[in-house]
Amino acid sequence: MTVVPGLRSGTVNLICDRCGNSVEAVPAVLPEPEVVWTVLNDHGWEGSPFAVGPHRCAGCTVASLVAPPPDADGPADPTVGPRAWRVDVEELPEAVVLTPSGDIEVLVADVLREALAAALSGDRDVVLDLCRVGMLDSTGLGLLVRAHREARQQGRSFCLVAPSRFVLTVLHTMRLESVFLVFDHRSQALACLAADRPDLSTSGR
Template identity: 35%
Template sequence: MTAVPGTYSSGVPLTCDGCGDVAMTHGGGLHDADVVYVAVAAIGWTGSAFARGPHRCSRCTTAVPALRRHTTRVTASTAALSLVTVRSTPTSSVVHIAGDIDAHLASDLGSVLEDAAMSRPYVIADLTDVGTIDSLGLATLVRVRHTARRHQGELLLAGPSRFIQIVPRTMRLHTAFRTFATLRQAIAAANGRADLDADMRGSHR
């Protein structure tokens, strides 16, 4: 374990798994003894959202070669092409994302999701293979949600990890998205809602 929450009022000691340095961060905003995302992000460290780590200080993060930290950080376009894939159903665009949704992927992912929101009523972000999401990634999802709503649609989240479920909650955004345990459930929900919308339109004719 590389972070020891202890009592939140006294702060959270973080140990860098790269160099062994220890930093004490403020514990404000933490609501789960296992989840230290807020404390890690507050001091510019990277790593796991959970106390067991691993975590790296800003110096060690910079020292790690870019290709090890993120296999497609070389260019924005390669990130989008290799980490994001899209397939369509009659009612939804399913966007599968692999890797972390962070500053290096957010812009390209946003473009893909925005296009998807304009091509189908429902956009399903398949998060099954996503490990973490940072504030820019979350902001991207919020922006796409607004785009989908402007087109009378909706952004659904499928298969998020425990960490990805916790991050919106810390930002008080956990009620902004309908979230499903599996992709199949999300697709079924989109299909069911589309059928209901069609029935309602028919009843007004």
């Protein structure tokens, strides 16, 4: 995706990598000029929270869900890509631990959304182990924010474990690093949750 200043003052133009579609938008106040997450969400685009590709406009997002890209060669390999993406679930005394098997983006978002919904429907805290996740797009970031909000409303904790440098950069740039409980290792998160849960009721929220 290309992001350029719009013709009108205070606007930007988003240009789709795939089809060249362009849309003019008025961004909200953003912490950094290269962040376009709010604009992407407002217009139904998918991709990195940053102004770097690849990104997809709303029309291309729908098309990518029902058909392979025009330049795809041969049949899809069922052992790679979205079909093989999964979320491992471990139900422990301290919390439900979810471990995605790879990067979090729009094509696999429904799998994570369902796993988070199931975990949040119980009565335990939720730990999202990101040890296998290198990056997440605007859809994935939105899932994390909603999961945190739902857990908080239910009086529980939603923790992130082992986020990559990319994920940490996204959280920092979006000023979300103080919102989430973040741990380097799963054992640290579980020990913290088990040791003193009342103290977590106000931490990072």
